[in-house]
Amino acid sequence: MANVVIVGAQWGDEGKAKITDLLAAQADVVIRCQGGCNAGHTVTHGEEVFKFHLVPSGMLYENKLCIIGNGTVINPQVLLKEIQELQSKGFSTANLKLSDRAHLTLPFHTSLDQAQESAMAEKKIGTTGRGIGPTYMDKVGRYGLRVGDLYLEDAVLKERLAQIVSHKNELLEKCYPTLPRLTVEELFDWCLQYREQLATVVADTIALAHDALAEGKKILFEGAQGTLLDVDYGTYPFVTSSNATAGGACTGSGIGPTRIDRVIGVMKAYTTRVGEGPFPTELKDATGAHLGEVGQEFGTTTGRARRCGWFDAVIAKYSVQVNGLDGLAITKLDVFDGMSELKIGVGYRNRQTGETITHFPAQLNVLNAVDPIYESWPGWKGSVKEARTFQELPAEAQAYLNRIAQLIGCPVAIVSVGPERNQTIIVENPMTASKRLFGATEKIHA
Ligand code: GDP
Numbered sequence: 001m002a003n004v005v006i007v008g009a010q011w012g013d014e015g016k017a018k019i020t021d022l023l024a025a026q027a028d029v030v031i032r033c034q035g036g037c038n039a040g041h042t043v044t045h046g047e048e049v050f051k052f053h054l055v056p057s058g059m060l061y062e063n064k065l066c067i068i069g070n071g072t073v074i075n076p077q078v079l080l081k082e083i084q085e086l087q088s089k090g091f092s093t094a095n096l097k098l099s100d101r102a103h104l105t106l107p108f109h110t111s112l113d114q115a116q117e118s119a120m121a122e123k124k125i126g127t128t129g130r131g132i133g134p135t136y137m138d139k140v141g142r143y144g145l146r147v148g149d150l151y152l153e154d155a156v157l158k159e160r161l162a163q164i165v166s167h168k169n170e171l172l173e174k175c176y177p178t179l180p181r182l183t184v185e186e187l188f189d190w191c192l193q194y195r196e197q198l199a200t201v202v203a204d205t206i207a208l209a210h211d212a213l214a215e216g217k218k219i220l221f222e223g224a225q226g227t228l229l230d231v232d233y234g235t236y237p238f239v240t241s242s243n244a245t246a247g248g249a250c251t252g253s254g255i256g257p258t259r260i261d262r263v264i265g266v267m268k269a270y271t272t273r274v275g276e277g278p279f280p281t282e283l284k285d286a287t288g289a290h291l292g293e294v295g296q297e298f299g300t301t302t303g304r305a306r307r308c309g310w311f312d313a314v315i316a317k318y319s320v321q322v323n324g325l326d327g328l329a330i331t332k333l334d335v336f337d338g339m340s341e342l343k344i345g346v347g348y349r350n351r352q353t354g355e356t357i358t359h360f361p362a363q364l365n366v367l368n369a370v371d372p373i374y375e376s377w378p379g380w381k382g383s384v385k386e387a388r389t390f391q392e393l394p395a396e397a398q399a400y401l402n403r404i405a406q407l408i409g410c411p412v413a414i415v416s417v418g419p420e421r422n423q424t425i426i427v428e429n430p431m432t433a434s435k436r437l438f439g440a441t442e443k444i445h446a
């Protein structure tokens with residue numbers, strides 16, 4: 001068994017939760033490492049659809065240790081609601097632990113996020129409005145409040161809050177005069193409320209995870225957001241405020257890279273993005289609308305319609321590189337059922353210079369000036385939904401997946417053909433396969 005990182009390889013919503021829920025059966029510990037309640041992770045079990053924002057997608061198993069790691073940012077109200085909902089459905093949350101090093105999203109972080117977005121008007125990022133950026137800003141700016149700070153002695157906590165209040169009120173005064181000023185008393189009451197309510201959940205999760213590793217237990221790291229939303233590697237500034245790439249699994253959990261055996265990138269068979277920012281293979285036509293409708297592409301957190309487009313091998317290859325992907329989990333292949341032609345973006349052409357681009361460029365002005373170069377692939381008749389082995393897929397679907405693997409230099413380990421746990425083809429089990437077997441795509445698909 002291996003310690004495996006599940007990472008979003010596009011712009012989020014790739015189906016990370018479905019893959020995490022599936023592989024968690026073979027893990028002992030599931031850790032969310034970054035992001036906060038901007039994430040919307042869907043796990044479908046028959047009629048029951050679970051939408052998680054903060055709790056790891058291993059929560060539906062009875063005996064998995066589920067950790068919300070130090071790299072996350074936590075809105076306690078959202079977390080407690082999720083815990084209550086799970087309990088009301090009969091699930092135990094005794095194994096859920098929240099890192100004392102995670103940062104708290106305070107109420108003003110959420111108001112600031114929304115005010116910043118309104119102030120930017122048509123230049124807005126299109127954030128989820130959940131206070132994520134302002135919380136991470138304060139973390140990095142060293143004005144943040146950590147979960148463990150809730151348990152400081154009252155006088156020490158008040159002193160810390162006074163520092164935060166004075167700093168923030170100065171900002172509010174100058175930049176957001178319409179937002180209410182903060183008071184130490186209000187924030188202190190807020191802290192007291194959650195100090196009590198979170199008491200049984202807060203833990204030194206780094207110690208817990210290392211105890212588990214020492215006992216030979218296996219860890220599944222559940223990524224949130226996606227590579228192109230990563231603050232370093234994404235389409236900056238149209239990104240989230242954390243490292244959504246594989247490195248974030250280490251910094252967000254306290255487990256070093258040498259303990260990770262494998263990294264699996266989840267990507268849709270096409271591409272989606274919610275929020276603003278460049279998206280070279282976006283389809284603003286009937287085909288895009290068809291993908292959105294059949295794929296039910298609406299944001300899990302905000303309900304916004306997701307923008308849809310063809311598979312972009314340029315960004316996918318970049319994801320393979322910056323995450324060090326060992327294998328791919330390709331989801332939503334079923335959405336292509338009945339489509340006569342599929343396209344893969346294999347490069348970009350700069351409209352102004354005519355230059356062909358095959359490496360993902362950093363500059364937004366370049367990204368905004370490119371047209372994708374497409375390869376056309378035949379679709380298939382009938383449905384892939386019932387396929388449970390690679391060989392049961394129509395020849396056209398096999399050829400499409402093989403071409404993706406070849407173009408981006410990474411083998412397909414898993415194919416998802418529907419939202420349910422069992423609607424999955426395991427080409428190579430990432431939890432058990434030896435590293436060496438993840439070599440040649442042709443060998444795996446032979
Ligand atoms: P995440 O944020 O990466 O966990 O993904 P989301 O849960 O936000 O969005 C993925 C959506 O696709 C959810 O509604 C899933 O139930 C659904 N989904 C996952 N895999 C498949 C699949 O193979 N086929 C179809 N049709 N839906 C899928």
Ligand code: IMO
Pocket residue numbers: 008011012013014035038039040041125126127128129130131132133223224225226229238239240241274275276300
């Ligand atoms: P999961 O984990 C898709 C996007 C927002 C916006 C940008 C910044 O479900 O894949 P933020 O609120 O983080 O400051 O917003 O990032 N975004 C996501 N898009 N899936 C997500 O999470 C996302 N989390 C943030 O739409 O464009």
Ligand code: MG
Pocket residue numbers: 012013014039040041042300
């Ligand atoms: Mg999502």
